[in-house]
Amino acid sequence: MQIFRYLLVFVLMSGPAANAAIDAYVFPSKDLRVRYYDLIEQLRCPQCLNTNLAGSDAMIAQDLRREVHRMILEGQTDAEILQFMHHRYGDFVLYKPRFNSSTWVLWLAPGMVFCVALAGCIVMVRRRQGQRSVSLSDPDRQRLDQLLKDKA
Amino acid sequence: MIVDKRFLVPLLGFMLLVAVLALGFKLRDPHLLPSQMLNRSLPAFSLPRLGDPSKTWSEKDLYGKVSLLNVWATWCPSCVQEHPQLMRISREEDISVFGINYNDDTAKALAWLQRYGNPFQLNIADHDGQLAIDLGVYGAPETFLVDAKGVIRYRHVGVVDEHVWADIFAPMIAELNRQAGGS
Numbered sequence: 139m140q141i142f143r144y145l146l147v148f149v150l151m152s153g154p155a156a157n158a159a160i161d162a163y164v165f166p167s168k169d170l171r172v173r174y175y176d177l178i179e180q181l182r183c184p185q186c187l188n189t190n191l192a193g194s195d196a197m198i199a200q201d202l203r204r205e206v207h208r209m210i211l212e213g214q215t216d217a218e219i220l221q222f223m224h225h226r227y228g229d230f231v232l233y234k235p236r237f238n239s240s241t242w243v244l245w246l247a248p249g250m251v252f253c254v255a256l257a258g259c260i261v262m263v264r265r266r267q268g269q270r271s272v273s274l275s276d277p278d279r280q281r282l283d284q285l286l287k288d289k290a
Numbered sequence: 291m292i293v294d295k296r297f298l299v300p301l302l303g304f305m306l307l308v309a310v311l312a313l314g315f316k317l318r319d320p321h322l323l324p325s326q327m328l329n330r331s332l333p334a335f336s337l338p339r340l341g342d343p344s345k346t347w348s349e350k351d352l353y354g355k356v357s358l359l360n361v362w363a364t365w366c367p368s369c370v371q372e373h374p375q376l377m378r379i380s381r382e383e384d385i386s387v388f389g390i391n392y393n394d395d396t397a398k399a400l401a402w403l404q405r406y407g408n409p410f411q412l413n414i415a416d417h418d419g420q421l422a423i424d425l426g427v428y429g430a431p432e433t434f435l436v437d438a439k440g441v442i443r444y445r446h447v448g449v450v451d452e453h454v455w456a457d458i459f460a461p462m463i464a465e466l467n468r469q470a471g472g473s
Contacts, residue, residue, distance in 0.1 A: 184323055187320055197393055198428045201393070201423060205423060224326075226326055226424065228326045
């Protein structure tokens with residue numbers, strides 16, 4: 139059992155370390171730093187399949203972090219920086235993809251699946267209610283009423 | 291064991307989903323990003339010449355003829371693999387071959403060309419990856435097919451081997467030359 143404790147400690151410690159990009163970029167204000175970290179969190183490293191710029195040590199991720207830093211210092215807005223990345227690397231680079239002809243399925247599918255499931259539920263519930271009302275014939279109903287009366 | 295058939299519906303649905311997703315991975319390598327640069331002009335740049343930093347190259351130096359623009363580096367093992375094909379293309383094909391030396395070290399790059407041969411008519415020293423980012427490059431090797439007016443017509447990620455050359459590049463280049471000759 140001891141080994142599991144060590145493993146647990148190891149796992150808990152390795153998480154934050156693996157997520158830390160070790161660039162020493164300097165920002166004149168806290169706001170700009172917050173924007174920087176926010177942007178590199180939501181931009182995906184083009185080289186990696188599922189890592190953001192903040193979490194990757196790939197060469198291209200380092201270069202793109204430098205670009206984000208440069209553009210923030212130049213006073214560009216978040217929208218301009220995201221546009222810069224999208225212009226070069228396409229939808230892939232945005233973890234929150236834009237709504238367009240190739241991504242509408244992605245955006246609308248959950249809602250559509252929910253509607254289908256809801257419709258299915260409604261149909262099922264209706265059908266069961268229908269079954270209940272027809273399943274009792276008149277003599278049966280009279281017997282049921284009698285039974286309930288006797289019980290009381 | 292008697293199983294209500296209705297319980298199979300979610301299972302079948304799940305298997306269908308798995309099949310669709312597996313097919314998606316099979317049909318398209320998720321590592322390959324579609325290029326955003328297709329049919330756009332080369333981005334403007336002014337970067338030092340490899341080995342001669344007092345002079346610069348710009349995008350206009352690449353105009354005039356259909357060309358290959360190859361992103362290479364000494365740290366890239368596939369570039370060594372690709373190199374003989376680039377040497378052959380520069381020797382035998384009627385096309386310019388330009389190099390972007392990407393995030394590299396000048397001394398190492400020059401030694402590399404010395405050792406393996408130099409297929410490039412000109413070499414752009416992009417040692418901060420600035421031009422590479424403007425081209426949407428995310429690794430090496432990558433090869434762009436650029437027409438005579440400087441418009442990017444194709445981007446290939448990975449090694450240009452003889453099959454890639456014969457199946458993709460050669461027909462496109464023939465078509466570009468035919469269009470240029472016709473107009």
